Each structure stands twice: as C-alpha cells, then as structure tokens.
Amino acid sequence: MKIGILGTGVVGRTLGTKLVSLGHAVTMGSRSESNKAAAAWAKAAGKGAATGTFAAAAKAGEVVLNCTSGQHALEAVALAGSDNLNGKILVDVSNPLDFSHGMPPTLTVCNTDSLAEQIQRAFPGIRVVKALNTVNSAVMVDPSLVPGEHELFLCGNERAAKAKVAELLGELGWTRDRLVDLGDITAARATEMLLPFWARAMTKFGHANFNFHLAVGGPA
C-alpha cells in the first residue's frame, strides 16, 4: 500500500522504516522538500522510501500517518492540504504535549476536547483515527518489547476506517486481541490524557518499554 507519513521525528522514521520493510511504499513529508532527517531515513530505509513536503506525502499516501509535533499538528495537516487528504484515513499518532515548562510535559488541550478532535473539526473531510499515541515508537513497531498482556487503543468516527487501521496495526504486530476500540473520536480525550501518566511511568522505570493493560472482569 502507499502510505504517507507527516513527520520526520523518531516516530515517523521508526514507523516508516518498519512499513518499508513490510513492503509498503512510504513517502515521508516535512515542511521542507530537502529535510536532512528525511533524506537520511530514505537512504537507510532503501527501496520503497521516498521524501517530500507534507503535501507530497499526503498526496502520495492512500493512508496517511500524522507523526508531527502535537503543538504544530494542525499547521502540519493544513500544509499537507485538505485537497490531498479528503476522503483518506489519517492515523493521528500525535500528542498535545507542551514541554515549555519543563518535565513532565503538560497537555495543551484536554478534558472536554482533544487534538484528534481539533484535527477532525478543522478538516471534516478527513477520516481521523487516533491510534499508537500511548506507546513509545519502539513499542509501536514491536509490541513484543513489552512482555505479557497489553493493549493499544484506537478511536474514530468511522467503523470502516478503524477496521482498515486495525489491519495496518496487525502488520505491525498488534493482533486483534490487543486492540481496544474506545468508540468515536471524542475518546481521544482519554487516550491523550494518558500521556501525563505515561511520562511519570517513564521517569519511574527509566525507559519506555512498557504499556497499559486493561484487566476486565464480568459485569456486576
């Protein structure tokens, strides 16, 4: 499949490398056509890896992953262009983190709204699915880094879009039993609000190879 990745950071590069290794044609987008991190990634990832602007990546992808800085995600998606994205699935991996007051980061939006909802509202023609934002990039592409039962949450307004994303997540190693569909895009409030907890846990463990597990009993 043709996949566009918005973002040249560790998340975009890690997902891009894995997806190329699985045989997908990946175009990584950036603000600039000649981004050094993207060029180095494409060289290392090899055949199937291409680079360009956010707009070029959005245009090239049948499915597009938003792996941009949360504080600039709306700008990045705007640069990618609704004309290039309308009707397509945008997997929103970004988190609305503000590091300007030091660690741990705070959230720029929470409780009654989320970054995923802001993107969905600003670009109603895009099929936004929130996923992958609650695990570290290494775990995203290799769930076996964390032993035992643990899950990935997804949400979005459209069932068919979530089913397609679930297939892609399956290719990354996230089997169906590990996927928890939390409902419509407003559930992104919950998954984005896990990030302050996630950051505290990382400080405690000293590394990021951990994940959340929901232990579910029967109804009362």
Ligand SMILES: NC(=O)c1ccc[n+]([C@@H]2O[C@H](COP(=O)([O-])OP(=O)(O)OC[C@H]3O[C@@H](n4cnc5c(N)ncnc54)[C@H](OP(=O)(O)O)[C@@H]3O)[C@@H](O)[C@H]2O)c1
């Ligand atoms: N690190 C993780 O393991 C992890 C795990 C889960 C979720 N996340 C989330 O995934 C996202 C990506 O994280 P990351 O660490 O890989 O990268 P990042 O440093 O948070 O973001 C890098 C991307 O943001 C773009 N960007 C920065 N300022 C911009 C602006 N003013 N306008 C438009 N785009 C701008 C950059 O564009 P250029 O390419 O042009 O420089 C670059 O592509 C974040 O939202 C993060 O919270 C990260």
